[in-house]
Structures are given as structure tokens and as C-alpha cells.
Amino acid sequence: MKKLFLTALFALAASAAAAPFKFVALGDMPYKLPDDYARFEALIADVNKLNPAFTIHVGDIKSGSTPCSDENFQKVKDEFGLFxxxxxxxxxxxxxxxxxxxxxxxxxxxxxxxxxxxxxxxGQGNSSFGKKPLTLTRQDKLIENSRWAQDGVIFGTLHVVGSNNGMERNSASVGEYFTRNAANVEWIKATFAEAKEKNAPAVVMAFQADLFYGAPMLLTDLGLRDTLTTLAAEAKAYGKPVLLIQGDSHTLIIDHPLTEAGANTALGQTAASPVLRNVTRLQVMGEADVGAVEVTVDASTPGVFAFRPIYTGK
Incomplete structure (x- = not known):
């Protein structure tokens, strides 16, 4: 009887661990300030009604032509507290x-x-934003890089941005880039190492830059190359489902653009480098298109990830 009870208990625990969960991804908002504050707050209210496990914001909390003022930064931080x-x-x-x-x-x-x-x-320490914050693992070298787990799935963020990853302006910018780039590469490798060690069913990496926007990216945007090639190598070695979440280009896209060599399939390079079918890219909408994407994670399904767009009032 005791053996049967323990067997049932272990089966119940395994079932609970494998239960599907949902999270929300968004980015590139609020964009036009101050006009978009109200729209963003309405979207936050809609997200709250869904009660996701958490929400990921992939950056660009204002447009490139909006003042980078302390006041604008503080306003968005305050809005993060509404989640x-x-x-x-x-x-x-x-x-x-x-x-x-x-x-x-x-x-x-x-x-x-x-x-x-x-x-x-x-000022956040190891806590996320939101009224019910999540405890995160922070990278020592880049405090903005974080990692956490949800029902066995490993999540991580990377400080990888557009504008060639901040590489080009002057020698100080180049120096900052090389320091941050090395830390990002380490964080990618550490995240996948943890996933392998814990036999995670999937990995999710979130960052701002569109790594797949145009040709010939690997030659012109050297600031993004190491991120792309490291993600490709680690995802291939991992072999299980990987989701890359990014913003930057403001259009909702769900596809499989990553190849074994880290090249963009849109450039016709798949003959030389096969597509990594285990890697899905989610590019969130943004700018004028104020919305988000609800992601369902179900490790019992082949693709693990399913997606549903969310628009305010719909």
C-alpha cells in the first residue's frame, strides 16, 4: 500500500511539473510620449486580466527621437509597477x-x-518589477542580464540592442561593446549549460535587437555577430525547443530564421547552412502597434510554444 501511495505521489508531482503555463511578451512601447502612456497602461490592464506567470519587456521604452530624460525613464518604471x-x-x-x-x-x-x-x-536587487516580483539570478558582470526557471523551462535575458549593439560611435563605445559582448556570450553559454544540466524541456532567450533584419547582416553589423553565432551553436548542441524573443522592428513575426551558421534564411543562405528547426523566433509588435503576445508553454507538445496576439480592447 505504501509503495502504491509513493508511486501515485511521484506521478502526481511529475504531472504538476509538466503542467502548461502562460507568459506574455511585449516591447517597443510606450513609444510616442506622452501620447502612448495611456495606451500602454490599458494594455497592462488587459495583461493583468490574463494572470500570466510573468511578462517580459524586450526594451525600447521610448522612441529614438524622444528625450532620454530621467523623467521619461522614471515614468515608465512607474508603469512597470502596474503589472x-x-x-x-x-x-x-x-x-x-x-x-x-x-x-x-x-x-x-x-x-x-x-x-x-x-x-x-x-535598486531592484534580484527582484523583477511588478506587484508580485519574481526572484531572478543576475549576472555579476552585467546586472541587467537575468535568468530564471518556470516549471523546468529556463529563461534568460541578454543586453543586446539595435544600432549595431552600440558598437560604432567612438573608442569608449567600442570598449563598452566588447566588455558587454563578452559577458553576453558567457551568459548565453551559461544559460544553455544550466538547461542541459537540469534536463530542461526548453530554453527561452529575450533581447531587444532584431538579429535577422537584412543583408548582409553578418558583414555589416559586427556588433550582433557573436550573439547570433553563439545562439546558433548552443541551440544546435542543445537540440530541444528554443524560443528567441526580440523586438526592434515593430512587426509581429513568428518564424524559424536561425541556421546552423547563424545566418538569416531570408538571405537565401539555407543551402550552405541548414535551418535550426528547433529554434523559433518571436518578434513582438510595437511602436504604433500597441499589443503583446501571450505564449503558452506546454512541454508535452512537440513544438512546446503556442502564440496568441493581444490587442487592447480585443
Whole structure:
């Protein structure tokens, strides 16, 4: 009788661990300020009604031509506090790399990067945003990079942004890029190593930059190359489902663009490098298209991930 009870208990625990769950992904909002604050807050209210396990914001909390002011940063941080559940945020290029633009306030991008880290990350410790925060593992070298697990699935964020990943402006920017890039590569490898060690059914990586936007990316955007090739190598070795969540280009896309060599299939390079069918890319909508994507994670299904767009009032 005791043996039967223990067997049933273990079966129940395994069933609970494999139960599907849902989270929400969004980014590139609020974009047009201050007009989009109300729209973003309405979307947050709709997300809260869904009661997801957590929400991921993949950066660009303002447009590239909106002032990179402390006031604008603080306003969005306050809005992050409106999420009922955990909100995990990773920065975008509009928060710092593009802040040298005249309309953005002609700030020093590296000074704005430090401000983003101070305001959004150093004060948070290991906690996410939201009224019911999640405890995260933070990377020592890049406090904005985080990792966590949900029902066995491993999640991670990377500070990889558009505008060639902040590489090009001057020697100080190049130096910052190389430091951050090395840390990002380490974080990718560590995330997949944890997934293998724990026999995770899937891995999710979230970041801002569109790694697949146009040709010939690997030659022109060297700031994104290491991220792309490292993700490709690790995803291939892992072999199980991988979801890459990104923003940057403002159009909802769900596809399989990553190849074994880390090249974009849209460029006609699949003959030389096969598509990694275990890797799905979710590019969230954004800018004027204020919406989000509800992702269902069910490890008992072959693809693991299913997607449903969310638009305010619909």
C-alpha cells in the first residue's frame, strides 16, 4: 500500500511539473510620449486580466527621437509597477545608444546606460518589477542580464540592442561593446549549460535587437555577430525547443530564421547552412502597434510554444 501511495505521489508531482503555463511578451512601447502612456497602461490592464506567470519587456521604452530624460525613464518604471505579476525588462537601444541624437536630448550614451542600470537594475536587487516580483539570478558582470526557471523551462535575458549593439560611435563605445559582448556570450553559454544540466524541456532567450533584419547582416553589423553565432551553436548542441524573443522592428513575426551558421534564411543562405528547426523566433509588435503576445508553454507538445496576439480592447 505504501509503495502504491509513493508511486501515485511521484506521478502526481511529475504531472504538476509538466503542467502548461502562460507568459506574455511585449516591447517597443510606450513609444510616442506622452501620447502612448495611456495606451500602454490599458494594455497592462488587459495583461493583468490574463494572470500570466510573468511578462517580459524586450526594451525600447521610448522612441529614438524622444528625450532620454530621467523623467521619461522614471515614468515608465512607474508603469512597470502596474503589472500585477512579475515584469522582467531588458534594455533597448532607444534607452541609451541613440540618445546622442538631437531630438533625444544630445545625451552621452554611456552616461544614459549608467542611468538605466542605476534606475532599473541596481535598486531592484534580484527582484523583477511588478506587484508580485519574481526572484531572478543576475549576472555579476552585467546586472541587467537575468535568468530564471518556470516549471523546468529556463529563461534568460541578454543586453543586446539595435544600432549595431552600440558598437560604432567612438573608442569608449567600442570598449563598452566588447566588455558587454563578452559577458553576453558567457551568459548565453551559461544559460544553455544550466538547461542541459537540469534536463530542461526548453530554453527561452529575450533581447531587444532584431538579429535577422537584412543583408548582409553578418558583414555589416559586427556588433550582433557573436550573439547570433553563439545562439546558433548552443541551440544546435542543445537540440530541444528554443524560443528567441526580440523586438526592434515593430512587426509581429513568428518564424524559424536561425541556421546552423547563424545566418538569416531570408538571405537565401539555407543551402550552405541548414535551418535550426528547433529554434523559433518571436518578434513582438510595437511602436504604433500597441499589443503583446501571450505564449503558452506546454512541454508535452512537440513544438512546446503556442502564440496568441493581444490587442487592447480585443
Amino acid at each position: 500585477t505579476g512579475p515584469l522582467i525588462y531588458t534594455p533597448g537601444d532607444n534607452e541609451w545608444t541613440d540618445c546622442h541624437r538631437e531630438k533625444a536630448g544630445k545625451f552621452d550614451p554611456l552616461e544614459r546606460l549608467n542611468k538605466i542600470r542605476e534606475l532599473f537594475f541596481r
